[in-house]
Amino acid sequence: xxxxxxxxxxxxxxxxxxxxxxxxxxxxxxxxxxxxxQHLGPxxxxxxxxxxxxVFFKKRIFGLLYFSLIVLELMMKLFFGKYIFGEVFGEVFxxxxxxxVFVILILYKQxxxxxxxxxxxxx
Numbered sequence: 001x002x003x004x005x006x007x008x009x010x011x012x013x014x015x016x017x018x019x020x021x022x023x024x025x026x027x028x029x030x031x032x033x034x035x036x037x038q039h040l041g042p043x044x045x046x047x048x049x050x051x052x053x054x055v056f057f058k059k060r061i062f063g064l065l066y067f068s069l070i071v072l073e074l075m076m077k078l079f080f081g082k083y084i085f086g087e088v089f090g091e092v093f094x095x096x097x098x099x100x101v102f103v104i105l106i107l108y109k110q111x112x113x114x115x116x117x118x119x120x121x122x123x
Contacts, residue, residue, distance in 0.1 A: 006110040010056045013100055017049040020093070037084050044092045055104060060112045063104050070101050 024042040048069060054062025073092050080086030093100070104111065 003110060006107050009103060009107065010052075010111070013103065014049075014052050014056045016096075017045070017052045017093075021045040021049045037088055041088050041092070044089055048092055048097065052100070055111065058111050063108075063112065066104065067101055070097050073097065
């Protein structure tokens with residue numbers, strides 16, 4: 001795949017993240033009856049969106065951070081799934097985010113390029 005195709009794919013995923021996050025922030029205050037743990041859901045989605053923004057700008061650390069957030073999300077779903085805490089933080093973008101991690105893995109070389117070894121091979 002070429003760079004423009006990679007940019008289009010990651011851009012569409014970024015638009016998806018941003019649209020869902022903005023929609024949930026709107027819903028958070030549309031029928032506000034007081035602060036609950038459910039109000040932290042949009043902030044969790046915002047963290048995922050900001051990490052994907054870093055992936056869009058081809059920063060390797062954000063790709064690793066996004067992967068780490070997915071692992072954390074799956075652990076929350078597995079261990080705390082029956083509690084409100086697990087519902088809020090265990091289903092941030094599940095299962096779409098697992099597909100997004102596969103997109104990162106498939107497009108890793110196009111997104112982040114070759115990693116240099118720090119050794120100069122020219123003589």
